[in-house]
Amino acid sequence: MKLTKFGHACVRLEKGDSALVIDPGSFSEESALEGARAVLITHEHFDHVEADRLRRAAEADPSLEIWTNEAVAATLTDVPAKIQIVRHGDTFDTAGFGVKVVGEWHALNHPDMPIVRNVGFLVDEEVFYPGDALTPPGVEVPTLLVPTNAPWLKLPEMVEYLREIRPARAYSTHDGLLNDIGLGLVDRWLEMEADGQKAEIRRLKPGESVTLP
Template identity: 55%
Template sequence: MGGMGTDANDTSALTKKGHSCVRLEKGGRTLVIDPGGFSEQDAALGADVLLVTHEHADHFDELRLRAAMEANPAAGIWTLRSVADQLSGAFPGRVHTVGHGDTFEAAGFQIEVHGELHAVIHPDMPRITNVGYVVDGLVFHPGDALTVPERPVKTLLLPLHAPWNKFSEILDYVRAVSPAYVYDIHDGLLNDNGLAVLGRMLGEGGPGTGGAAHGHLTPGESVGLAR
């Protein structure tokens, strides 16, 4: 991918904000992905860049997004059309529609869009659109899909548990992406027992991730990111 400047190496911190929501911070700027209904109430506040992978309520909460946009008149939202159409009238010129293959810069973050469709929940349920985001060539958030990005990434945010996945699929997904680090997302439906079982399976007590180091962040917990 082109357009990656030297400051693409500066992404410094990732913070879990509950379920599938994460914050990335560098140089005084903040990017938030998927502040949905299962994330912390203030998950989107303070964001300069807001990315939404798809329209399901656990990823897209209109009130959280509106609060963030109203608090920061310079903030913008980048998302697929199904979400953008619900927001663009309220924030003209600040809601941007993106799709697979797009690249753009926002508030100093370099962002690539990968993927097109949500994973299959059941054949009786129509598939909706879903995109994932690679930020600064470093970390990939796939939304609700097991999209293998068309480029290497060091850190993968792994949808750990959902009505549309099973353990063998997520393990094979980690191996296919082949990151150095894996952090759980999409874990809001799990209790402590479920987290412990899946954590063990992705760690030394399981079949192995193919070399990726697996970590679980609690809401509000942060980790440093570096190339």
């Protein structure tokens, strides 16, 4: 499986000639969706989903499948794709990938803002993407996509999450709000944790790919 990081919180997974994209929001490159057969969306915030680009992708390929929670689906009624609503505990197959849904709620963002629905996705029992939450998946996770910067996230929480999950590999997500100084700090924090856990834990640059076992 090939994993490619796009801007901020978007990743693309590929096997053979099939591609699946997670959270192609407004901070990521629209090219992430080119040729994709399926899209997974964790929650409704604009940095994770943008209806107009999904509409364009579905118009180019009417067979496109979108899997997300009920709140997001309600915002995509004008997107001519096959939209499937999923909840915690669901399992499904799409674009040649097996997916399990894990989690229900976004992390607390602001005391005056309601907590929105958030579903994470475990893909092929290999890659876990929690969305905007630090949800423990309850199973072994070979590859974790770990949020590293957000209004709802503190450094100790991110480190504790990595230590709880103890993945063989972890790559940064949700880092598009940082300048070069902030990204340098993330790189250092992940390097320290990689040394401590004897694992591959690092940030992928936008457009960078890795091949997973």
